[in-house]
Amino acid sequence: MTEKNKKGHLERLLPATKNSWLGLKAAYKYEIAFRQEVFLFLVLFPVAIYIADSFVEFAILISAIMAIMITELLNSAVEAAIDRIGLERHQLSGRAKDLGSAAVFVAITYFVIVWGYKIFTLLAN
Template sequence: MKGRSGFSRIWYAWAYSVAGLKTAYSGEAAFRQLVLLNLLLIPVAFLLDVSRVERALLIAVVFLGLIIELLNSAIEATVDRISLEWHPLSRQAKDMGSAAQLLGLSLVVVVWAVILL
Protein backbone atom coordinates (compact mmCIF):
# COMPACT_ATOMS: atom_id res chain seq x y z
CA MET A 1 0.00 0.00 0.00
CA LYS A 2 1.41 3.35 -0.97
CA GLY A 3 1.31 5.71 1.98
CA ARG A 4 4.13 8.14 1.37
CA SER A 5 4.14 11.21 -0.81
CA GLY A 6 6.40 14.09 -1.68
CA PHE A 7 9.99 14.09 -0.49
CA SER A 8 9.42 11.14 1.83
CA ARG A 9 8.38 8.95 -1.10
CA ILE A 10 11.42 10.06 -3.11
CA TRP A 11 13.74 9.36 -0.17
CA TYR A 12 12.37 5.86 0.42
CA ALA A 13 12.38 5.05 -3.32
CA TRP A 14 16.04 6.10 -3.48
CA ALA A 15 16.85 3.95 -0.43
CA TYR A 16 15.09 0.92 -1.97
CA SER A 17 17.00 1.46 -5.21
CA VAL A 18 20.34 1.58 -3.40
CA ALA A 19 19.38 -1.58 -1.51
CA GLY A 20 18.58 -3.25 -4.84
CA LEU A 21 21.97 -2.28 -6.26
CA LYS A 22 23.73 -3.60 -3.15
CA THR A 23 21.79 -6.85 -3.33
CA ALA A 24 22.58 -7.29 -7.02
CA TYR A 25 26.26 -6.55 -6.49
CA SER A 26 26.63 -8.90 -3.54
CA GLY A 27 24.48 -11.73 -4.88
CA GLU A 28 24.84 -11.72 -8.66
CA ALA A 29 28.19 -12.53 -10.29
CA ALA A 30 26.88 -11.43 -13.69
CA PHE A 31 26.03 -8.00 -12.27
CA ARG A 32 29.52 -7.65 -10.79
CA GLN A 33 31.02 -8.59 -14.15
CA LEU A 34 28.92 -5.96 -15.89
CA VAL A 35 29.94 -3.35 -13.31
CA LEU A 36 33.56 -4.18 -14.14
CA LEU A 37 32.79 -3.89 -17.86
CA ASN A 38 31.25 -0.45 -17.20
CA LEU A 39 34.26 0.61 -15.14
CA LEU A 40 36.48 -0.32 -18.09
CA LEU A 41 34.43 0.89 -21.04
CA ILE A 42 33.08 4.20 -19.74
CA PRO A 43 36.54 5.75 -19.24
CA VAL A 44 37.55 4.37 -22.66
CA ALA A 45 34.53 6.12 -24.17
CA PHE A 46 35.89 9.43 -22.85
CA LEU A 47 39.35 8.75 -24.30
CA LEU A 48 38.08 8.00 -27.80
CA ASP A 49 37.98 10.65 -30.50
CA VAL A 50 34.24 10.42 -31.17
CA SER A 51 31.36 12.91 -31.22
CA ARG A 52 29.36 13.63 -28.08
CA VAL A 53 26.41 11.67 -29.47
CA GLU A 54 28.62 8.66 -30.20
CA ARG A 55 30.14 8.88 -26.72
CA ALA A 56 26.66 9.03 -25.21
CA LEU A 57 25.66 5.92 -27.17
CA LEU A 58 28.79 4.04 -26.10
CA ILE A 59 28.02 4.82 -22.46
CA ALA A 60 24.27 4.24 -22.74
CA VAL A 61 24.56 0.73 -24.12
CA VAL A 62 26.87 -0.45 -21.34
CA PHE A 63 24.46 1.01 -18.77
CA LEU A 64 21.65 -0.78 -20.57
CA GLY A 65 23.47 -4.05 -19.90
CA LEU A 66 23.33 -3.31 -16.17
CA ILE A 67 19.65 -2.42 -16.35
CA ILE A 68 18.79 -5.62 -18.20
CA GLU A 69 20.78 -7.68 -15.69
CA LEU A 70 18.86 -6.09 -12.80
CA LEU A 71 15.55 -6.95 -14.47
CA ASN A 72 16.76 -10.48 -15.29
CA SER A 73 17.81 -11.00 -11.67
CA ALA A 74 14.46 -9.67 -10.46
CA ILE A 75 12.63 -12.14 -12.71
CA GLU A 76 14.76 -15.01 -11.43
CA ALA A 77 14.23 -14.01 -7.80
CA THR A 78 10.47 -13.75 -8.31
CA VAL A 79 10.27 -17.13 -10.03
CA ASP A 80 12.36 -18.72 -7.26
CA ARG A 81 10.18 -17.05 -4.61
CA ILE A 82 7.06 -18.59 -6.11
CA SER A 83 8.51 -22.10 -6.20
CA LEU A 84 11.83 -23.87 -6.54
CA GLU A 85 10.09 -26.80 -8.22
CA TRP A 86 10.77 -27.21 -11.94
CA HIS A 87 7.96 -25.84 -14.10
CA PRO A 88 7.98 -25.09 -17.83
CA LEU A 89 6.67 -21.55 -17.30
CA SER A 90 9.37 -20.86 -14.72
CA ARG A 91 11.99 -22.05 -17.18
CA GLN A 92 10.49 -19.90 -19.94
CA ALA A 93 10.57 -16.81 -17.74
CA LYS A 94 14.20 -17.39 -16.76
CA ASP A 95 15.22 -18.23 -20.33
CA MET A 96 13.57 -15.08 -21.68
CA GLY A 97 15.33 -12.96 -19.08
CA SER A 98 18.60 -14.53 -20.11
CA ALA A 99 17.77 -13.94 -23.78
CA ALA A 100 17.13 -10.27 -23.02
CA GLN A 101 20.61 -10.04 -21.52
CA LEU A 102 22.13 -11.80 -24.53
CA LEU A 103 20.50 -9.25 -26.84
CA GLY A 104 21.61 -6.39 -24.60
CA LEU A 105 25.22 -7.54 -24.63
CA SER A 106 25.01 -8.09 -28.39
CA LEU A 107 23.85 -4.49 -28.68
CA VAL A 108 26.93 -3.37 -26.72
CA VAL A 109 29.19 -5.21 -29.15
CA VAL A 110 27.37 -3.92 -32.23
CA VAL A 111 27.26 -0.26 -31.13
CA TRP A 112 30.90 -0.23 -30.04
CA ALA A 113 31.95 -1.97 -33.26
CA VAL A 114 29.96 0.36 -35.52
CA ILE A 115 31.33 3.47 -33.81
CA LEU A 116 34.93 2.26 -33.59
CA LEU A 117 35.30 0.56 -36.97
Protein backbone atom coordinates in the same frame (compact mmCIF):
# COMPACT_ATOMS: atom_id res chain seq x y z
CA MET B 1 -1.15 20.19 -7.62
CA THR B 2 -1.85 20.79 -3.97
CA GLU B 3 0.82 21.36 -1.36
CA LYS B 4 -0.12 18.04 0.24
CA ASN B 5 0.54 16.15 -3.04
CA LYS B 6 3.91 17.87 -3.51
CA LYS B 7 4.93 16.94 0.01
CA GLY B 8 3.85 13.33 -0.57
CA HIS B 9 6.08 13.07 -3.63
CA LEU B 10 9.07 14.42 -1.75
CA GLU B 11 8.46 12.12 1.21
CA ARG B 12 8.56 9.09 -1.10
CA LEU B 13 11.82 10.14 -2.75
CA LEU B 14 14.09 9.13 0.13
CA PRO B 15 12.58 5.65 0.71
CA ALA B 16 12.51 5.00 -3.06
CA THR B 17 16.16 6.01 -3.34
CA LYS B 18 17.05 3.81 -0.37
CA ASN B 19 15.25 0.82 -1.94
CA SER B 20 17.05 1.39 -5.23
CA TRP B 21 20.41 1.53 -3.45
CA LEU B 22 19.59 -1.70 -1.58
CA GLY B 23 18.72 -3.34 -4.91
CA LEU B 24 22.03 -2.27 -6.45
CA LYS B 25 23.91 -3.57 -3.42
CA ALA B 26 22.07 -6.90 -3.56
CA ALA B 27 22.78 -7.27 -7.28
CA TYR B 28 26.45 -6.56 -6.71
CA LYS B 29 26.64 -8.96 -3.76
CA TYR B 30 24.69 -11.90 -5.21
CA GLU B 31 25.00 -11.64 -9.01
CA ILE B 32 28.45 -12.31 -10.47
CA ALA B 33 27.28 -11.20 -13.92
CA PHE B 34 26.31 -7.80 -12.49
CA ARG B 35 29.73 -7.44 -10.85
CA GLN B 36 31.35 -8.20 -14.20
CA GLU B 37 29.17 -5.60 -15.88
CA VAL B 38 30.08 -2.98 -13.26
CA PHE B 39 33.75 -3.76 -13.94
CA LEU B 40 33.11 -3.44 -17.69
CA PHE B 41 31.44 -0.08 -17.08
CA LEU B 42 34.33 1.19 -14.93
CA VAL B 43 36.88 0.18 -17.56
CA LEU B 44 34.98 1.37 -20.63
CA PHE B 45 33.61 4.66 -19.27
CA PRO B 46 36.97 6.45 -19.58
CA VAL B 47 37.63 4.68 -22.90
CA ALA B 48 34.30 6.03 -24.20
CA ILE B 49 35.28 9.55 -23.13
CA TYR B 50 38.55 9.21 -25.01
CA ILE B 51 37.27 7.64 -28.25
CA ALA B 52 33.93 9.42 -28.67
CA ASP B 53 33.87 12.16 -31.27
CA SER B 54 30.84 13.88 -29.71
CA PHE B 55 28.63 13.77 -26.67
CA VAL B 56 25.98 11.88 -28.64
CA GLU B 57 28.52 9.21 -29.60
CA PHE B 58 29.69 9.00 -25.98
CA ALA B 59 26.06 8.62 -24.84
CA ILE B 60 25.46 5.81 -27.34
CA LEU B 61 28.62 3.97 -26.23
CA ILE B 62 27.65 4.28 -22.57
CA SER B 63 24.01 3.37 -23.27
CA ALA B 64 25.21 0.06 -24.69
CA ILE B 65 26.87 -0.80 -21.37
CA MET B 66 23.99 0.54 -19.31
CA ALA B 67 21.51 -1.51 -21.35
CA ILE B 68 23.32 -4.68 -20.28
CA MET B 69 23.28 -3.60 -16.62
CA ILE B 70 19.60 -2.62 -16.68
CA THR B 71 18.63 -5.87 -18.37
CA GLU B 72 20.71 -7.89 -15.93
CA LEU B 73 18.95 -6.22 -12.99
CA LEU B 74 15.53 -7.02 -14.46
CA ASN B 75 16.58 -10.59 -15.27
CA SER B 76 17.86 -11.08 -11.73
CA ALA B 77 14.60 -9.72 -10.33
CA VAL B 78 12.57 -12.18 -12.43
CA GLU B 79 14.79 -15.08 -11.37
CA ALA B 80 14.57 -14.12 -7.69
CA ALA B 81 10.77 -13.86 -7.84
CA ILE B 82 10.46 -17.21 -9.57
CA ASP B 83 12.85 -18.89 -7.13
CA ARG B 84 10.80 -17.39 -4.26
CA ILE B 85 7.67 -19.03 -5.63
CA GLY B 86 9.28 -22.46 -5.74
CA LEU B 87 12.34 -24.35 -6.87
CA GLU B 88 10.46 -27.17 -8.58
CA ARG B 89 10.62 -27.24 -12.37
CA HIS B 90 7.70 -25.66 -14.16
CA GLN B 91 7.34 -24.84 -17.84
CA LEU B 92 6.28 -21.24 -17.25
CA SER B 93 9.05 -20.62 -14.71
CA GLY B 94 11.59 -21.98 -17.17
CA ARG B 95 10.16 -19.83 -19.95
CA ALA B 96 10.30 -16.71 -17.79
CA LYS B 97 13.94 -17.36 -16.91
CA ASP B 98 14.78 -18.09 -20.56
CA LEU B 99 13.09 -14.86 -21.65
CA GLY B 100 15.11 -12.90 -19.10
CA SER B 101 18.28 -14.54 -20.34
CA ALA B 102 17.31 -13.74 -23.93
CA ALA B 103 16.84 -10.08 -22.96
CA VAL B 104 20.38 -9.99 -21.56
CA PHE B 105 21.63 -11.62 -24.78
CA VAL B 106 19.92 -8.94 -26.89
CA ALA B 107 21.50 -6.21 -24.74
CA ILE B 108 24.93 -7.81 -25.15
CA THR B 109 24.36 -8.02 -28.91
CA TYR B 110 23.54 -4.29 -28.94
CA PHE B 111 26.76 -3.62 -27.02
CA VAL B 112 28.84 -5.68 -29.47
CA ILE B 113 27.31 -3.89 -32.47
CA VAL B 114 27.82 -0.38 -31.03
CA TRP B 115 31.34 -0.90 -29.67
CA GLY B 116 32.34 -3.14 -32.58
CA TYR B 117 31.37 -0.47 -35.09
CA LYS B 118 33.25 2.22 -33.19
CA ILE B 119 36.39 0.08 -32.88
CA PHE B 120 36.12 -0.86 -36.58
CA THR B 121 35.95 2.81 -37.59
CA LEU B 122 38.91 3.68 -35.36
CA LEU B 123 41.03 0.89 -36.85
CA ALA B 124 39.96 1.73 -40.42
CA ASN B 125 41.30 5.29 -40.12
